[in-house]
Amino acid sequence: MSLQNIYDLTYEELNNFIINNCSTDLKKSGMRTNQLWKFIYKKGLKDILHFSNIPDELKNNLKQQLSFKRIDIAEKKISNDGTIKWLLKLQDGNLVETVFIPSDKRGTLCISSQVGCTLNCKFCHTGTQLMVKNLSTAEIINQILVAKDELKDWGTQKIITNIVYMGMGEPFYNYNNVKKSIAILKNNQGLDYSAKKITVSTAGITPEIIKAAKEISTYLALSLHAPNDELREKIMPINKKYKIKDLIESCSYYAKINKEKIFLEYVLLKNINDSEHCSKQLIKLMSKFPSKLNLIEFNAWPGVGYEPSDQETVQKFYRSIKNSGHIVTLRKSRGEDILGACGQLKTESQRKPKSL
Numbered sequence: 001m002s003l004q005n006i007y008d009l010t011y012e013e014l015n016n017f018i019i020n021n022c023s024t025d026l027k028k029s030g031m032r033t034n035q036l037w038k039f040i041y042k043k044g045l046k047d048i049l050h051f052s053n054i055p056d057e058l059k060n061n062l063k064q065q066l067s068f069k070r071i072d073i074a075e076k077k078i079s080n081d082g083t084i085k086w087l088l089k090l091q092d093g094n095l096v097e098t099v100f101i102p103s104d105k106r107g108t109l110c111i112s113s114q115v116g117c118t119l120n121c122k123f124c125h126t127g128t129q130l131m132v133k134n135l136s137t138a139e140i141i142n143q144i145l146v147a148k149d150e151l152k153d154w155g156t157q158k159i160i161t162n163i164v165y166m167g168m169g170e171p172f173y174n175y176n177n178v179k180k181s182i183a184i185l186k187n188n189q190g191l192d193y194s195a196k197k198i199t200v201s202t203a204g205i206t207p208e209i210i211k212a213a214k215e216i217s218t219y220l221a222l223s224l225h226a227p228n229d230e231l232r233e234k235i236m237p238i239n240k241k242y243k244i245k246d247l248i249e250s251c252s253y254y255a256k257i258n259k260e261k262i263f264l265e266y267v268l269l270k271n272i273n274d275s276e277h278c279s280k281q282l283i284k285l286m287s288k289f290p291s292k293l294n295l296i297e298f299n300a301w302p303g304v305g306y307e308p309s310d311q312e313t314v315q316k317f318y319r320s321i322k323n324s325g326h327i328v329t330l331r332k333s334r335g336e337d338i339l340g341a342c343g344q345l346k347t348e349s350q351r352k353p354k355s356l
């Protein structure tokens with residue numbers, strides 16, 4: 001029987017675990033949980049024998065009942081621009097990708113929430129891979145731990161300054177595990193990422209956006225990519241279920257509760273969503289709730305039917321939004337040469353046929 005993974009437990013769950021399963025004295029449990037949490041999430045230790053000041057009995061108890069194992073790196077690629085992509089092999093053999101994007105001011109880790117994706121956005125490489133499974137909390141957290149090991153980012157260092165849930169999958173279709181992983185990330189005894197250092201990106205699952213406003217309360221990014229329903233339905237089938245009107249309502253609510261603007265992600269596709277008409281519709285839409293725009297240059301992948309907009313169109317689109325008074329940034333493509341850029345992630349994992 002495989003052991004439960006320690007990285008599946010929140011701080012409170014670990015505290016309850018050592019009380020209920022390791023006979024830890026109630027009076028000492030808080031202190032012990034604190035110690036354990038610091039060894040795991042501040043120092044990055046993965047061998048319980050190296051946890052000093054923990055009684056041998058508790059160490060043995062934990063060792064018998066919990067696994068501290070990291071997931072394995074199957075492959076690592078480094079881009080010319082310093083972006084690093086790790087292909088990680090989960091314990092069940094499935095593969096998932098995690099990308100580190102360094103820049104002058106920050107180091108951003110882009111993590112996955114699912115193997116594959118159900119949403120089939122037409123411009124996204126992950127969308128061509130059938131949904132295989134939701135990642136467990138431990139598998140989400142392990143992506144950060146493995147990247148921190150690789151970058152030697154333990155102790156007082158923080159090379160990874162920001163975490164974005166923008167890798168493979170729709171985070172809100174794995175809501176509970178994503179929510180738990182964010183609770184672990186935010187805990188200030190350990191990894192200590194504040195809400196403003198974490199961004200969850202959604203294709204627009206409106207019931208979960210409403211729930212997440214109070215339960216997750218990080219920055220929210222909405223993958224918009226089209227300013228009207230007709231076009232959005234063509235490139236993002238999820239829009240058949242949740243219309244732009246619903247997105248405006250749920251995002252307005254999220255922005256109000258969290259007192260922060262929503263990031264709108266908009267990938268520019270040649271002759272699809274890059275016209276002047278689209279930019280005018282987008283400006284109108286942005287006026288309806290507090291938002292700022294990330295324009296993204298499209299990254300092609302093998303077999304895709306779209307092309308990036310030409311530079312003149314990109315600049316024209318960018319200027320029209322900027323001149324309207326809205327906040328807009330033009331995101332440079334990173335890690336394109338290793339298929340590590342936005343929308344390029346995909347692994348070989350396949351959905352297994354159901355056994356009869």
Ligand code: SF4
Pocket residue numbers: 117118119120121124125126127128167168169170203223343
């Ligand atoms: S863009 Fe996001 S939601 Fe859409 S298919 Fe790709 S991974 Fe899934």
